[in-house]
Structure formats: C-alpha cells, structure tokens
Amino acid sequence: MPADTPAYTPAYTIDTVTDLVQPHQVHRDVYTDPEVYRLEMKHLFANTWVFVGHDSQTPNKGDYYTTQIGDQPIIQVRHSDNEIYVLYNRCPHKGTKIAIDREGNTGKFFRCPYHAWSFKTDGCKLAIPLKKGYEGTGLEETVSGQGMKSVGAVKNYRGFIFARLAEDGIGFEEFFGDSLSSLDNMVDRSPAGRLEVAGPPLRYMHKCNWKMLVENQTDTCHPMVAHESSAGTAVKIFEDMDWPADKPKPMAMEIIAPFMSPYEFFENMGIRTWPNGHGHTGVHHSIHSDYSAIPGYFEQMVDAYGEEKAKQILGENRHNTVYFPNIMIKGPIQQLRNFIPLGPDKTLVESYIYRLVDAPDQLLARTAMYNRLINAPTSMVGHDDLEMYERAQEGLAADGIEWVNIQRLYEDGEDFDHEAVENGTTERQMRNQFHAWVKFMAPQPAPAQAEAAE
Amino acid sequence: MSFPAREDLIDFIYDEARMLDEGRYTEWLDLWMPEGVYWMPLDYKQTDPDLVTSLLYEDQFMLRLRVERLNGARTFSQKPKSRCHHVIQRPFVDVMDAGANRYVTNTNMHYVETRLDDQFLLAITATHELTVIDGKIRIANKRVDLLNCDAAFGNIQLLP
Numbered sequence: 030m031p032a033d034t035p036a037y038t039p040a041y042t043i044d045t046v047t048d049l050v051q052p053h054q055v056h057r058d059v060y061t062d063p064e065v066y067r068l069e070m071k072h073l074f075a076n077t078w079v080f081v082g083h084d085s086q087t088p089n090k091g092d093y094y095t096t097q098i099g100d101q102p103i104i105q106v107r108h109s110d111n112e113i114y115v116l117y118n119r120c121p122h123k124g125t126k127i128a129i130d131r132e133g134n135t136g137k138f139f140r141c142p143y144h145a146w147s148f149k150t151d152g153c154k155l156a157i158p159l160k161k162g163y164e165g166t167g168l169e170e171t172v173s174g175q176g177m178k179s180v181g182a183v184k185n186y187r188g189f190i191f192a193r194l195a196e197d198g199i200g201f202e203e204f205f206g207d208s209l210s211s212l213d214n215m216v217d218r219s220p221a222g223r224l225e226v227a228g229p230p231l232r233y234m235h236k237c238n239w240k241m242l243v244e245n246q247t248d249t250c251h252p253m254v255a256h257e258s259s260a261g262t263a264v265k266i267f268e269d270m271d272w273p274a275d276k277p278k279p280m281a282m283e284i285i286a287p288f289m290s291p292y293e294f295f296e297n298m299g300i301r302t303w304p305n306g307h308g309h310t311g312v313h314h315s316i317h318s319d320y321s322a323i324p325g326y327f328e329q330m331v332d333a334y335g336e337e338k339a340k341q342i343l344g345e346n347r348h349n350t351v352y353f354p355n356i357m358i359k360g361p362i363q364q365l366r367n368f369i370p371l372g373p374d375k376t377l378v379e380s381y382i383y384r385l386v387d388a389p390d391q392l393l394a395r396t397a398m399y400n401r402l403i404n405a406p407t408s409m410v411g412h413d414d415l416e417m418y419e420r421a422q423e424g425l426a427a428d429g430i431e432w433v434n435i436q437r438l439y440e441d442g443e444d445f446d447h448e449a450v451e452n453g454t455t456e457r458q459m460r461n462q463f464h465a466w467v468k469f470m471a472p473q474p475a476p477a478q479a480e481a482a483e
Numbered sequence: 484m485s486f487p488a489r490e491d492l493i494d495f496i497y498d499e500a501r502m503l504d505e506g507r508y509t510e511w512l513d514l515w516m517p518e519g520v521y522w523m524p525l526d527y528k529q530t531d532p533d534l535v536t537s538l539l540y541e542d543q544f545m546l547r548l549r550v551e552r553l554n555g556a557r558t559f560s561q562k563p564k565s566r567c568h569h570v571i572q573r574p575f576v577d578v579m580d581a582g583a584n585r586y587v588t589n590t591n592m593h594y595v596e597t598r599l600d601d602q603f604l605l606a607i608t609a610t611h612e613l614t615v616i617d618g619k620i621r622i623a624n625k626r627v628d629l630l631n632c633d634a635a636f637g638n639i640q641l642l643p
C-alpha cells in the first residue's frame with residue numbers, strides 16, 4: 030500500500046450506526062451498507078435469541094442438523110443425555126466444518142474429517158490422534174484445546190430451539206415475554222401438544238436485505254396490490270366457474286382468495302406489538318379465519334383440552350407473528366419462515382411446515398398446500414413479493430431520497446416497551462423492529478444476578 | 484389414432500416442449516385431462532405429494548390461473564416477461580399399455596429460463612403419463628424432477 034493511502038475507516042461504528050434509525054424513517058444504509066451488515070452480524074445476531082431449528086429435526090441421540098445464526102455456522106445436535114446442544118460448526122484445530130450435510134447422525138461423537146480430532150456430541154474434546162505430539166506444548170491452555178465451542182445460551186421452548194451467541198445478555202423469557210403466546214397457540218393446536226417437522230423446507234433465494242422480508246410480514250397494505258395478479262385472477266376465474274354456493278370452495282381458493290381482501294379487512298384485523306421487536310397481525314381475525322373445519326379435529330381437541338379451552342385455542346387466528354430478529358410463524362397453519370441473512374443484499378428464506386401430532390392429516394395437507402402456493406420459488410404469490418424486494422434493493426441506490434418511510438399511523442412518543450394493539454394497517458410493528466434493532470446493536474448491560482443463573 | 488405408435492408419443496413430448504418455449508399456453512392447457520396434475524417435487528425421489536411440501540402440485544384450476552396470470556396487466560414479476568427454452572433428449576417410452584390406454588414416457592431435459600440480465604439452467608427429468616382420447620394424446624399427469632431440487636432458487640416463473 031502506498032504510504033499516502035489513508036487507513037480505511039469504516040463508515041459506521043457501533044456508536045454511529047444507530048443514527049440511521051429515526052422514529053418515522055430509517056436510512057437506506059440499513060439495507061445496503063456492508064459495514065452496517067457486518068455490525069448486525071457481530072452484535073444484533075449475537076445479543077438476541079435467534080431461532081435454530083425444531084427438536085423433531087434431531088429426534089435421536091447423535092442426530093444433528095446444520096444451519097446458521099446470522100453468518101455463523103451452527104450445529105444443532107442431540108447429545109447422549111437427550112438434550113439439544115448448539116455448537117459452532119468449526120473444528121477447533123484448523124477451522125474445518127465438522128458437518129457439511131444439512132442433517133445426519135454422527136453416532137456417539139463427531140470426528141473431524143481432516144486430522145481426526147474427535148468430540149462428544151456436547152462439544153467436549155474426546156481424543157486427538159498422535160497425542161504425544163502435543164505433550165508439553167500447552168495445547169490444553171488454548172481455546173483450540175477445549176473442544177468444539179458452544180453458543181452462549183440455548184433454550185428449547187416447546188420443541189423450538191433458540192440460541193443466544195453472546196455469553197451474557199438478556200434472558201429468554203425476558204426477550205420474548207408475552208409474544209410466546211403465538212408459539213403456544215401453534216403447539217396447542219395439536220391434541221397432543223406437540224409438533225413434528227414435515228419434510229424439508231422450501232429454500233428461496235432473495236437478492237435483497239433480510240429486513241425487507243421481516244418487515245413484509247406485517248405489511249398489510251401490499252397483498253391486494255402486489256398480489257392482484259395471482260389472488261385477483263383466482264377470484265375472477267372462480268367466479269366464471271359457476272361453483273354451486275352450497276359446495277365447499279376448493280382448498281386452493283380458500284387459501285389464495287383472502288389475499289384480495291379490501292383495506293378495511295386488514296384495518297380491522299389489528300396489529301399487536303410486544304417489547305423487543307416482536308409483533309403480529311390478525312388480532313381479531315385474519316386471512317386464516319375462514320378455513321373449512323376438518324372433520325373430527327374439533328372433537329379431538331375437545332377430548333384433549335375440554336370444550337372451553339379448545340374453542341379458545343382454535344378461536345385465535347393470528348396471521349403472521351414476527352419473532353425479532355428474523356423468523357415469522359403462522360400459528361393457524363403451523364408454518365415457520367426463517368429469513369437467513371447471507372449478505373447486505375442476499376437472504377435465504379427457508380419455509381418449514383409442522384405436523385400437529387394426533388390431528389387429522391387433512392390439516393397438514395392444507396398446510397403443505399399453503400407453503401407451496403404462497404412461499405415456493407415457483408409460487409405465483411412469492412414471485413411478486415420477490416419482485417418488490419429486488420426492485421426496492423435496486424431503487425435504494427437512488428441518491429434523491431436517502432430515507433425509507435415507515436410512518437403509517439405514526440404517533441409522537443410511541444412506547445415500544447409495552448404491548449399495544451392498533452389498527453391493522455399501522456407500520457408500528459416495523460418501527461418496533463427498528464426500536465429493538467437499535468437496542469440490540471448496542472453493547473448489552475451486564476446481566477443481573479438472577480439472570481446470570483439461567 | 485386409437486393406438487399411438489412409439490413415434491407418436493415421442494413427437495408429442497417434443498411438441499409440448501415447443502409449445503411451452505413459444506408461450507402457446509392456451510394450446511398447452513388443452514393437452515391436459517381434466518383431472519391431470521402437474522407435480523414438481525421438492526425432495527429427491529419424493530413419494531408423497533400431499534403431506535410434505537412440493538414446489539408445484541397443481542390441478543387444472545391452478546394451471547389455468549398460472550397461465551392467465553402470466554398474461555395479466557398487473558403481473559409485476561412478468562414485466563418484462565420471462566422466456567424459456569427446453570433442450571430435450573429422446574424420450575424413453577417406459578410403458579405402452581394400449582389395453583389400459585396408458586403410456587408413460589421419461590425424458591431428460593435442460594431447461595433454461597431468462598429475464599432481464601438473469602438466466603439459469605435446470606437439469607430436469609419429466610415423467611409424462613399419457614392417454615388417448617378421441618384420437619388425441621392427452622396428459623393424464625406430469626411429474627418434473629429437478630436434479631438440484633434441494634438447492635435454493637430465485638424465482639422460477641415459467642413451466643419447466
């Protein structure tokens with residue numbers, strides 16, 4: 030490097046990056062800037078509780094599943110004590126990924142394919158070949174001598190595995206609070222109170238920032254516009270068909286037609302926000318409210334929970350629940366979408382579905398249909414969503430306007446530390462996410478005594 | 484034709500690919516039996532279309548919707564339109580059962596789809612279940628397996 034080249038100074042640091050968020054707008058650099066992205070990976074995805082996988086993906090001892098938390102390669106594995114462990118997918122010797130396939134069974138231990146260092150399925154070091162080569166070298170005192178590294182903290186909440194990379198930080202219950210009611214509702218819809226993953230996820234690559242996808246989950250003003258070509262055309266074709274009024278609509282129509290609901294429908298459905306960036310659409314009703322009953326299911330639910338509780342569980346029809354930072358679940362149809370960041374302008378969306386244990390198969394058939402009709406790379410609905418994100422990612426390069434507006438139904442002095450229910454077309458949940466973004470980008474306060482024990 | 488020759492079945496597969504490449508979708512829909520389903524599995528060697536996710540599992544209502552949407556005025560992801568291209572290997576005729584009026588072909592293809600500056604290639608195997616009605620060959624069912632079905636894709640907008 031020539032001597033007069035100034036040292037590289039990053040455009041943003043942990044102290045300045047939060048200037049990009051204002052109450053009613055955010056600077057475009059939060060979607061496009063590589064340094065902002067790097068800070069997100071380093072801080073936001075380390076300080077928050079991020080979804081890893083479902084425990085039914087690793088049902089037997091030694092089963093593992095590989096994924097990412099932010100940009101970190103991760104293994105979820107079931108240890109001999111039957112607990113789920115979450116480890117960095119990196120050999121402590123030279124960095125080789127320990128598992129490269131998406132899932133498998135490793136038996137009682139992991140064995141690195143490069144020089145055969147081996148590790149128990151909780152990450153502890155088991156053996157190193159030619160051990161005498163390390164005698165007296167001090168390997169035991171290095172991090173490499175300790176085995177595979179675990180993440181900071183792991184929680185198995187009713188089968189859903191979350192992890193916090195940071196050693197210290199906010200506790201699981203405090204981070205999610207009452208938002209766990211959406212996960213509860215999804216699991217309670219099984220008469221056995223249990224879900225099982227159903228097949229591999231859809232994997233859909235998006236050339237846009239991960240936050241655009243998360244924001245879209247509570248964007249109730251786009252379906253009737255962006256999806257007119259699919260949902261609107263479906264309604265039109267169906268009207269041409271002279272379908273008898275008393276005959277149940279085809280399942281595909283039940284799924285796709287509500288996307289054309291008018292603004293009032295979405296206004297009245299309501300949006301609820303919780304502290305730490307979580308929130309959901311569909312407080313009072315949703316696009317999932319009017320699905321036909323599946324024969325026998327209600328009776329099974331009454332047997333399992335009693336009539337009152339069964340009605341209460343099934344009466345909840347939340348549309349999309351966002352768990353900050355990067356997943357969305359649909360309780361009424363047992364779907365989870367994971368928005369995995371791969372770069373400032375690249376996001377992998379994995380859409381999983383789950384079987385309600387002990388419920389009729391027709392429910393799962395509807396869920397599988399929903400997944401492929403709406404969220405597949407081959408989906409007519411998905412095509413228009415992706416088109417919008419990619420156009421936005423490209424359009425943000427324009428220098429005329431540097432801010433992205435999130436002002437719909439904005440009020441001065443909004444308090445995101447308390448739960449609130451608002452008009453269903455508010456962009457408050459997007460503002461809530463950015464409020465949490467600022468909070469968790471920052472260095473976290475030292476843990477309180479009680480939490481340190483968790 | 485009440486009993487197609489092997490050659491007729493093979494020509495049919497070529498003609499269908501050409502229709503898709505030339506965007507003659509209305510004609511293409513007419514090739515189908517009313518109960519026909521177009522299946523594109525998500526998993527390698529997937530056997531269950533119903534209780535796990537597929538990429539496509541579409542009946543005639545959905546296929547018609549797909550075709551009408553491609554031509555719609557507000558189909559934003561098709562402004563500008565995609566184009567596609569099939570290069571097909573000579574189909575194998577695996578079942579020729581005139582008695583049951585059932586014929587099955589298996590065809591390897593390279594499918595190319597393009598829009599704006601993006602172009603991608605899919606290696607696919609199409610399995611056609613065919614039948615003859617009123618002297619014409621018709622598609623009873625079609626299954627399209629992608630060699631890399633478990634890879635992450637961007638938009639696949641036309642019909643491989």
Ligand code: FES
Nearest residue numbers: 120122123141144
């Ligand atoms: S890199 Fe794993 S044992 Fe050497």
Ligand SMILES: [Fe+2]
Nearest residue numbers: 251252255414
């Ligand atoms: Fe959408």
